[in-house]
Amino acid sequence: MMTQRQEGPRSSGPVLSGPEGGALSHQRPRGPIWRTSRPVSAVLVAAVGGGALAALVWTAATGFVEPYVALSFCLVIAIGELARITLPGYREAAPIASAGAISYAFLLTLGAGPLHHSAWQVVAVVALGVALGELPHIAVGRGPRVEDVARRVFVAVLLAVAFRPLAEQLGLSGPSVTATLLMAALAMLAWLADALVAAVLRAERLRTRLGVAVRDELRAQFAMGAAIGSSGVLIALACTVTGLAGLLVFTAPLLVSQMAFRRHAEVRRTYLETVRALSRVTEVGGYVENGHSRRVSHLSHGIACELGLAEAELLELEYAALMHDIGQLSLREPIAGGATVLASPREQRRIAELGSAIIRETGVLDNVAEMVRRQCEPLAGDGDEGVPPLGSRIIKVANAFDDLVGENGDEERRAAVLERLRMDTDSEYDPRVVDALASVLARF
Amino acid sequence: MLIGPYEGIDLRTLALIAILFVVAESISTVVLTGVKAGISPSSAVSLAAVVLVGPVGAAVVGFASCFSIRRQNLVKRAFNGAQFALAAYAAGHVYLLLGGTVGEPGREDFPALVLPYVAAVLTHSLVNSALIAALMWTLGAVRAGGPRGRFHWRPLMAVELSSMGYQMLGLAIAAIWGGLGLIAPLLVLLPLFIARWTFAQQLGEARAHEATLATLCQAVETKDYYTRGHCMRVAEGAAMIARELGMSAERVQKIRYAGMLHDIGKLGVPTKVLQKNGRLTDDEYAAIKLHPTRGYEIVREISFLDEALAGIRHHHERLDGRGYPMGLVGMEIPESARIISVADVFDCLTSTRSYRKAWSADEAITELRACAGTQFDPRMVEALVRAVEREGWETPDIAEPPGGCYGAKAAEESDAHAAEAAQAAEEVPVVAEAIADSEDPAASAEAVTGGRDR
Numbered sequence: 001m002m003t004q005r006q007e008g009p010r011s012s013g014p015v016l017s018g019p020e021g022g023a024l025s026h027q028r029p030r031g032p033i034w035r036t037s038r039p040v041s042a043v044l045v046a047a048v049g050g051g052a053l054a055a056l057v058w059t060a061a062t063g064f065v066e067p068y069v070a071l072s073f074c075l076v077i078a079i080g081e082l083a084r085i086t087l088p089g090y091r092e093a094a095p096i097a098s099a100g101a102i103s104y105a106f107l108l109t110l111g112a113g114p115l116h117h118s119a120w121q122v123v124a125v126v127a128l129g130v131a132l133g134e135l136p137h138i139a140v141g142r143g144p145r146v147e148d149v150a151r152r153v154f155v156a157v158l159l160a161v162a163f164r165p166l167a168e169q170l171g172l173s174g175p176s177v178t179a180t181l182l183m184a185a186l187a188m189l190a191w192l193a194d195a196l197v198a199a200v201l202r203a204e205r206l207r208t209r210l211g212v213a214v215r216d217e218l219r220a221q222f223a224m225g226a227a228i229g230s231s232g233v234l235i236a237l238a239c240t241v242t243g244l245a246g247l248l249v250f251t252a253p254l255l256v257s258q259m260a261f262r263r264h265a266e267v268r269r270t271y272l273e274t275v276r277a278l279s280r281v282t283e284v285g286g287y288v289e290n291g292h293s294r295r296v297s298h299l300s301h302g303i304a305c306e307l308g309l310a311e312a313e314l315l316e317l318e319y320a321a322l323m324h325d326i327g328q329l330s331l332r333e334p335i336a337g338g339a340t341v342l343a344s345p346r347e348q349r350r351i352a353e354l355g356s357a358i359i360r361e362t363g364v365l366d367n368v369a370e371m372v373r374r375q376c377e378p379l380a381g382d383g384d385e386g387v388p389p390l391g392s393r394i395i396k397v398a399n400a401f402d403d404l405v406g407e408n409g410d411e412e413r414r415a416a417v418l419e420r421l422r423m424d425t426d427s428e429y430d431p432r433v434v435d436a437l438a439s440v441l442a443r444f
Numbered sequence: 445m446l447i448g449p450y451e452g453i454d455l456r457t458l459a460l461i462a463i464l465f466v467v468a469e470s471i472s473t474v475v476l477t478g479v480k481a482g483i484s485p486s487s488a489v490s491l492a493a494v495v496l497v498g499p500v501g502a503a504v505v506g507f508a509s510c511f512s513i514r515r516q517n518l519v520k521r522a523f524n525g526a527q528f529a530l531a532a533y534a535a536g537h538v539y540l541l542l543g544g545t546v547g548e549p550g551r552e553d554f555p556a557l558v559l560p561y562v563a564a565v566l567t568h569s570l571v572n573s574a575l576i577a578a579l580m581w582t583l584g585a586v587r588a589g590g591p592r593g594r595f596h597w598r599p600l601m602a603v604e605l606s607s608m609g610y611q612m613l614g615l616a617i618a619a620i621w622g623g624l625g626l627i628a629p630l631l632v633l634l635p636l637f638i639a640r641w642t643f644a645q646q647l648g649e650a651r652a653h654e655a656t657l658a659t660l661c662q663a664v665e666t667k668d669y670y671t672r673g674h675c676m677r678v679a680e681g682a683a684m685i686a687r688e689l690g691m692s693a694e695r696v697q698k699i700r701y702a703g704m705l706h707d708i709g710k711l712g713v714p715t716k717v718l719q720k721n722g723r724l725t726d727d728e729y730a731a732i733k734l735h736p737t738r739g740y741e742i743v744r745e746i747s748f749l750d751e752a753l754a755g756i757r758h759h760h761e762r763l764d765g766r767g768y769p770m771g772l773v774g775m776e777i778p779e780s781a782r783i784i785s786v787a788d789v790f791d792c793l794t795s796t797r798s799y800r801k802a803w804s805a806d807e808a809i810t811e812l813r814a815c816a817g818t819q820f821d822p823r824m825v826e827a828l829v830r831a832v833e834r835e836g837w838e839t840p841d842i843a844e845p846p847g848g849c850y851g852a853k854a855a856e857e858s859d860a861h862a863a864e865a866a867q868a869a870e871e872v873p874v875v876a877e878a879i880a881d882s883e884d885p886a887a888s889a890e891a892v893t894g895g896r897d898r
Contacts, residue, residue: 111551112781175623180631223638230634238629241619245555250616253488256609257639264646270748271653278660278708282740285711329663329711362659364652385578 052127081133102232121159187229209308279322297321299398302440320371327355491614498546499536548622681787688810702752709739755780
């Protein structure tokens with residue numbers, strides 16, 4: 001259950017990088033499994049795993065009702081799980097598996113008469129399908145993020161437990177307005193619950209504020225959730241008319257949606273990779289120390305999470321932090337050692353403005369350009385523009401810290417540098433940001 | 445025979461579907477760039493109409509798209525309406541021919557209904573594509589002689605395939621229409637809106653990516669006055685060759701990006717070496733030889749580029765094995781590298797350097813042909829020649845030395861990319877003004893084409 005995703009750089013060495021500014025790839029190896037730093041995740045995985053196992057055993061003991069139907073849905077869920085995708089923000093999703101699970105929980109009849117599979121059986125079938133679909137992934141070493149898998153099964157558990165008994169009581173047997181509304185309402189509630197769980201997990205993982213994480217998750221999962229939910233309800237209803245053939249026919253459109261989501265995620269990932277890679281031109285050009293941009297980006301990410309920035313702002317901050325030194329490309333000679341914190345204020349400002357001009361040229365990264373432009377202003381800001389944006393203040397602190405500590409600073413040096421930054425908090429650095437930096441460093 | 449059958453059309457259903465179709469059509473969008481044939485997911489509704497109200501009803505529903513709410517002139521509206529009507533009518537007849545029944549399908553109709561429905565979907569797509577192709581052809585004939593009048597089939601195919609996926613939803617609408625009435629389409633259309641939204645987002649992101657990449661490349665080359673816009677022109681040249689060789693759109697895009705990034709490793713070469721006038725020492729030449737490897741190291745984490753990365757690493761290899769960094773021979777050199785190498789040298793020859801005037805495209809082509817087989821892959825050279833003959837080549841218009849007013853000249857450049865490049869180069873403040881080209885400033889073509897052996 002220790003999920004360490006190793007994406008991206010193969011030779012990053014001591015460089016802190018990777019998904020979410022390195023937040024994922026920098027979980028320290030821990031001792032015993034019960035002393036985890038992420039208790040919520042552990043509890044969720046254990047509870048869902050235990051529940052699924054119990055459901056499997058129970059269903060196997062009492063026998064599967066309508067085994068062919070169960071098998072068909074199990075296969076669709078397995079295929080959907082096999083085709084899982086990773087959405088922006090490193091969120092794993094398997095739309096087809098989820099829609100299949102939802103529709104199996106909601107399935108009332110296949111035309112020939114009411115179906116009587118229990119909530120236990122739904123959970124068992126979904127768990128089995130998910131496990132089957134994940135096997136090939138695990139075999140080639142692309143293990144899933146276990147908490148996301150647990151969340152997918154969790155939604156199925158919620159829906160099955162809520163809907164199956166209710167359907168028996170209300171005597172629903174085919175497509176009707178009541179059934180549809182009930183399904184839609186339940187799907188929406190389950191989506192909300194799922195987003196909340198995801199937010200708690202995200203807050204725990206990134207150590208950001210819960211409120212911010214909830215907003216991020218709701219925003220990020222809205223489109224996908226709506227597509228999955230409506231498709232799940234649609235398949236359940238349409239299958240009452242078309243029989244099992246409908247299951248195949250009506251999964252096809254969702255497949256197209258999934259392709260759209262996947263392409264979108266790919267473009268987003270490529271964008272980030274490009275900026276990450278090109279931020280290294282300043283290093284290769286000898287303008288800054290090796291890995292400087294990435295370390296600043298990683299530190300900024302940690303600080304920003306601590307201060308509760310929203311996801312979209314985090315992304316912009318990451319771009320800005322990666323490109324904060326790009327203005328040095330326009331210098332005739334590299335600054336000695338590349339440490340901008342040691343350059344004269346005029347020089348610093350000029351580098352910031354040159355970099356900002358380059359970034360503004362893209363026409364799409366205006367906020368990023370603004371952050372880069374004002375990254376070296378003192379706390380009170382320059383002239384009449386007022387206080388610089390939070391992103392600029394964060395980059396200023398992270399950049400100064402990394403310039404002063406260097407690549408291989410030890411514990412003592414870090415403490416000394418932190419102390420030096422603290423002494424400047426009344427004029428140069430934002431005290432809140434420095435405090436956040438201190439708590440980020442305490443976790444390393 | 446041509447018109448009909450009329451029986452079995454429920455007017456209430458027909459009206460509801462028509463309204464639904466107009467709503468769906470109003471919020472649909474042009475899905476892909478490149479092809480201005482807006483195939484919208486709303487055709488699912490039109491296919492549902494085939495099942496529910498038969499060919500004539502479906503044609504009526506299709507023609508209702510004339511009334512969709514969006515900015516469009518009358519001719520376009522009429523064309524779209526007629527296009528949808530014809531496609532739906534043809535699909536309806538195929539559906540009937542294969543034994544489909546008109547009306548709300550019941551449980552007993554499945555799965556027998558699936559085959560005629562799939563046939564109807566195929567017919568709908570075929571007729572639609574044929575009509576659009578005819579339109580494109582007509583427009584193309586009207587605008588004959590345009591520089592980039594080639595019609596790209598692949599994007600259209602991609603659009604058709606995904607829209608066929610959505611059209612399967614039409615059967616879902618029809619199947620649950622009886623039980624649910626208007627709730628059915630709401631349920632069905634929700635994923636369509638979401639997909640539309642995702643596509644729009646994706647387009648935005650892709651444009652942002654392109655703009656960022658181009659800007660950063662240009663920022664890197666602002667160091668050298670004479671190579672401004674070089675990366676964008678090499679990108680275009682490489683893409684032209686790749687297209688000419690019939691590569692897939694995705695691969696062309698990768699090679700384009702690789703062309704844009706091919707010299708990014710020059711940043712690791714000391715500026716004074718790049719700008720040196722006169723012959724280079726062995727050490728300096730060795731430093732220059734490192735730039736493809738340096739560039740590869742910078743961009744290798746961009747996983748999207750995959751095989752095009754090799755194009756950056758090996759763009760200075762020669763077919764006879766005397767290139768660098770690895771001295772690969774012949775077809776050992778990756779295809780993308782052979783493409784970029786030709787585009788790179790072609791742009792070098794046709795642009796002005798500190799030590800010589802720009803060559804004309806014809807002179808450059810003669811030189812490339814002379815070196816084909818020893819330095820270049822003849823296939824790539826010929827592909828470039830064909831592409832340049834057809835589409836033309838925008839040579840950079842920098843004749844004056846630094847300090848001259850080249851702002852006016854930049855405005856004259858007709859090629860959008862070149863203009864953008866020049867503009868970017870102009871607006872980014874340049875501290876270091878470069879004088880010499882990055883290649884050895886000996887005035888022979890042999891030197892420019894990277895043929896110096898030591």
